[in-house]
Amino acid sequence: MKKVLTILKTTFKGFSPRRYLDMDDIVLESERNGVHYRLAERTDIVDFLAIERDVYEGDLPWTFSHFEHEIVQNDLAFFVVAETEGKVVGFIGARVINHGQNIHITNLAVRQAFQKRGIASTLIQQIIQLMTALGKGEMTLEVRRDNTQAQAIYRRNGFATEQLLPAYYDDGGDAILMVKKLKNED
Template sequence: MEEIRLRDAVEGDLPLIHLIEEKVYPAPWTLNFFRIIFHMNEDLFIVALDDERIIGYTVGEIETLGRKESPKKAGHVLNIAVRGEYQGKGVGTILLDEVEKRFRTKGANIAYLEVRESNENAQKIYRHRGYQYVRTSENYYGDEDGYIMTKKLDH
């Protein structure tokens, strides 16, 4: 494995990103859904490369929460995945750190994500990166509950 490099995703990356999604998740997003999310969040859609090969990705969005007179910004990690043979090698952590950095740049002071109840490996990584369990969202994934986890972002 060469040194991992990050770059912004481009639309031409989406078919390869979708292939990773299909291999990693039991209920993958469709390619068309990836296109929609890409156009809504281009500056928060990041790919990880080993040499020039896409080995992982993440995408986030900024949401405005709270009262109209004093809104707060939150970064929502919509999706993150790493090719099977690269899992456990820190690629997901590199991607997560980068999207959190971009959330901070956009004024977010909190990040949050959802994770399958059964995905204990991901939960462990998120806890190690400072995320805390907040609540369970019943049937979030249709076939399984999801845990909502949050992290305060230091500026």
Template sequence: MGTADIPAVHDLERRLFPVDAWPLQMFVDELAQAETRRYLVAEHGGHIVGYAGLMCIEPIADVQTIAVVPEQEGKGIGSALLTELIRESRRRSAEDVLLEVRADNPRAQQLYRRFGFDQIHVRPRYYRDGVDALIMRLRLDATDTTPREAGRP
């Protein structure tokens, strides 16, 4: 993601997360911290259809955001973005990757579990609309960056 992508990403942010959308300036501020941040966009047909961001301060990496437009869900975009965030976490020598996910978003939770994330905590009423956040963790020393296959531990 570059600064030229911010307006389009912010438009998607407001569309996808109307209650909890980040202000535009937050994206600007995040990109300005390249020493601890990495942000990506996914494009299809010349349009941004997904984006993701990571903060890494050793030994912890934290997925700040990940989103895919609904009409492109199920096409591997979220998996590709998450794979790259995990690779970046490894490059930055993180031991764990953390993230928050809405308790009412089973599709995202399933994606994270396929990558080996485990729920470690609940933040009650974390989101503005009162929904809990599930805190999930991936230990990098015991996993790779590919999703688990069905039936495999």
């Protein structure tokens, strides 16, 4: 647990989850069904870009600089990775928003060869567990209106559609804003 707390202090810098509760109550590093989950490091960015290429058919929604800013410079953002056999196969990014009250999922991706194994749901559940323990009020995210597979994963994890965001993406595609209330979670 000391290694995890050291990584957490480095990753969160000014955002100190430790002040909210005893960090021994939260599992930040875990193994489930042969997949290891941990906080991301700068060295994971190259893997993130490869995963994006795989998932988004060659497109890169985020650049190296975007990821680097969130992982290294943004004190209110962090990523959790899923890896198996030493290879990063998925990630989720989150950012604390609204003066520290809520959390926003910035992105989630799992290599196509590893999809439908519960990895995306486990990544979401880890963020939910951590943010609930830290007393955050709700989680939000945007998802493409035509990405019904992702919407189904989010719904299974307690997210509900809040509103339609017309022409949200650069290509003119619509997004759906989804929200999950966190207070009083069990």
